[in-house]
Amino acid sequence: MSCDFEALFGEIVGRGAQATVYAKGEHAVKLYREGYPKRNVFSEAYIMANLELVNFPGPMIYEILLVNGRYGLRMDRVKGEVMSEEFRDPARRDPVRCKDTLDVLVALQCRLQKYDKTGWMPDLKQRFHDDLVINDRLSADLKKNLLGILGGLPDGQALCHCDFHAGNVFFDGAKYTVIDLLQVSRGDPAADAACSYVAWSFTGTEIAEYYLNRYCGESGISEKSVRQWLRVYAGTLLGQVPEKFTPIIERFIAGS
Known part of the structure; x- marks a missing residue:
């Protein structure tokens, strides 16, 4: 009906x-x-x-x-404008405004990662583990390899949104509102940044690299610490994002 x-x-x-x-x-x-x-x-x-x-x-x-x-x-009802408008049309992007928006988003992300009382949240590594295990797009050997990498990555207690990008943040002129909270987890903040870096890579390489540089500068976390999560996180996404992004995901999984 x-x-x-x-x-x-x-x-x-x-x-x-x-x-x-x-x-x-x-x-x-x-x-x-x-x-x-x-x-x-x-x-x-x-x-x-x-x-x-x-x-x-x-x-x-x-x-x-x-x-x-x-x-x-x-x-x-979320009020305000979504912050991804600056990035929607590659031909009309204003580089200065895009960087200003990224600066604001990075500062907000770092602030959110400092929230305490995260003990009730799902564990990020366990969530990634489960997502890898059930992903039938990964070969048995690749799945085993990625699970091995995951096992050696650090735990953490930070609030990780795990899908933090401009499309999930609104601003009404006075305050920010963050949406799509299903993946919120407790874990290493560098893993949260890796999730954002992959999301920004769908928008463009230059934007993704600017994000990573600003995040590392704002948080004090090394680029190496963020990049070590990329293969694992990309493995959880294979087959879960639009096919046009599959080549990007496959490059991350390959470590290139």
Whole structure:
């Protein structure tokens, strides 16, 4: 049976591979695609509810919905403009404004990584381990190799968003709001930076390198510490991102 989700939840304000976001008044509903894992929906709700307790700058969550076979989360409507607008059109990018935006994002990311009371969060290395194990795009030998690398990487207690980039940050002129909190974990902050570096690589090599340079300068973490996570994180993404990005992922997995 069909359902008019716009009549229920309002206009479409965002659309991704896994969910469509509707908004009406002060609330938004993130409605996941049919068949999206139930455990992921409840995990994201759990993470969002706990982040509220430490005043993390994310939307407040109100309820989990099940409508016409699809799960959703009702939350605050995010106000302001998404910070990825500066990077959307390569032909019209202003290099100065792009770098200024990156500077702001790096400072925000480093500040978020300093949040304490992360003991309740999922462990980042365990999450990467599980993602590698279930990824059937990886050969048995490559999977074994990447799991071995992961085992030798450092643990940590930092708040890691694990998908921190301009498309997941909004600014309303007064405050920032960070969205897409499913992957929030406890771990090595360099791993969080590696996730961001890969995301920025989808935008462009020059932008990614500027991000990495600024992050290392702001955080005091070495570039080597960030790069050691790239092969493992890329392995978790193989087959999980749009095919146009597969060559980039494969280069990271190869260590080049």
